[in-house]
Amino acid sequence: xxxEPLVLGxxxxxxxxxxxxxxxxxxxxxxxxSSVDEHARFGGVVPEVASRAHLEAMVPTIERACETAGIAxxxxxxxxxxxxxxxxxxxxxxxxxxxxxxxxxxKPLYGVNHLAAHVxxxxxxxxxxxxxxxxxxxxxxxxxxxxxxDVTGVIDPMGATIDDAAGEAFDKVARLLGLPFPGGPHIDxxxxxxxxxxxxFPRGLTSRRDLERHRFDFSFSGLKxxxxxxxxxxxxxxxxxxxxxxxxxxxxxxxxxxxxxxxDAASSEGIEDLLIGGGxxxxxxxxxxxxxxxxxxxxxxxxxxxxxxxDNGAMVAALGSSIVARGRPPSSYDLPADSSxxxxxxxxx
Ligand code: KG4
Ligand code: ZN
Numbered sequence: 001x002x003x004e005p006l007v008l009g010x011x012x013x014x015x016x017x018x019x020x021x022x023x024x025x026x027x028x029x030x031x032x033x034s035s036v037d038e039h040a041r042f043g044g045v046v047p048e049v050a051s052r053a054h055l056e057a058m059v060p061t062i063e064r065a066c067e068t069a070g071i072a073x074x075x076x077x078x079x080x081x082x083x084x085x086x087x088x089x090x091x092x093x094x095x096x097x098x099x100x101x102x103x104x105x106x107k108p109l110y111g112v113n114h115l116a117a118h119v120x121x122x123x124x125x126x127x128x129x130x131x132x133x134x135x136x137x138x139x140x141x142x143x144x145x146x147x148x149x150d151v152t153g154v155i156d157p158m159g160a161t162i163d164d165a166a167g168e169a170f171d172k173v174a175r176l177l178g179l180p181f182p183g184g185p186h187i188d189x190x191x192x193x194x195x196x197x198x199x200x201f202p203r204g205l206t207s208r209r210d211l212e213r214h215r216f217d218f219s220f221s222g223l224k225x226x227x228x229x230x231x232x233x234x235x236x237x238x239x240x241x242x243x244x245x246x247x248x249x250x251x252x253x254x255x256x257x258x259x260x261x262x263x264d265a266a267s268s269e270g271i272e273d274l275l276i277g278g279g280x281x282x283x284x285x286x287x288x289x290x291x292x293x294x295x296x297x298x299x300x301x302x303x304x305x306x307x308x309x310x311d312n313g314a315m316v317a318a319l320g321s322s323i324v325a326r327g328r329p330p331s332s333y334d335l336p337a338d339s340s341x342x343x344x345x346x347x348x349x
Contacts, residue, residue: 015311020315028071029069030314055093081109145159152346161217
């Protein structure tokens, strides 16, 4: 195998069935089938519905990816799959599919960490990762600050949310405002015509006392409650809720804390490169604020384009490709799905 391996990556940790194909760090195909519309009326992802949708979408999505990449399945050098963290039933579908492919094609199998894959994907757009770098990972299920020494094996968590994830906060606040699920993109859009200083919402875990114990941790549940109280008070008084202003002020509070803590973490480690990944990294205000404040500190910011921030198969293929190139041994063919795989386990058994 060369250091430019042809890797097929499968992602099924939540509601996106993703199949990506890369050669080295060149993206050849990124096929995604989403079941998001099936979950919208429940206001959140329903695990059983997601698993069934993965099952139905798997083979067509693999076929679509191969067709786009112009390859046949037996051309690939390795199969990579998200083995965790994520929804157990959803992960199982991807892991079972990856095992079947690897066994029938006689190719090595790599069970990889979803969070590390959110970091590795940036290499498809901006080239090799500077090492070390600081990663701010913000999605529907996770909000973490990670020190990345080597994305294929050495990741040290510096902080994480102690309650809701950033994306979860976006989704819950969107629901309060009557916006559809998933709420992040809708808040982003509404906020564009609102005022970010209209309402002074709280910045979680930023008081001097909180910083002593939780300098690099996040908390968004107090913010969500504060938005709910504000909206309820408006409704009780019979006044219309200024959706755009609430969205902009809420978004400003989330981004302010994320960027402040990420830059503090980078500075404290003497790291000059900040990478932002995960679904919330698609947020336009987060991208602009990070860029602006980081530049003032001499820190460079890398954010993949929005389509690579949300869940996809290319990120799994990208991490798989880096792992193969580093010569790490493959996972065993009885690789389990692990819904709570820690971020320190980049490559699973
Ligand atoms: O990474 P992802 O696709 O799935 C998980 O691993 O969770 O992230 C999905 C999350 C959702 O909560 C969604 O509302 C949020 O990312 N999101 C956004 C934006 N686009 C997606 N949040 C804020 N602004 C956006 N533009
Ligand atoms: Zn994700």
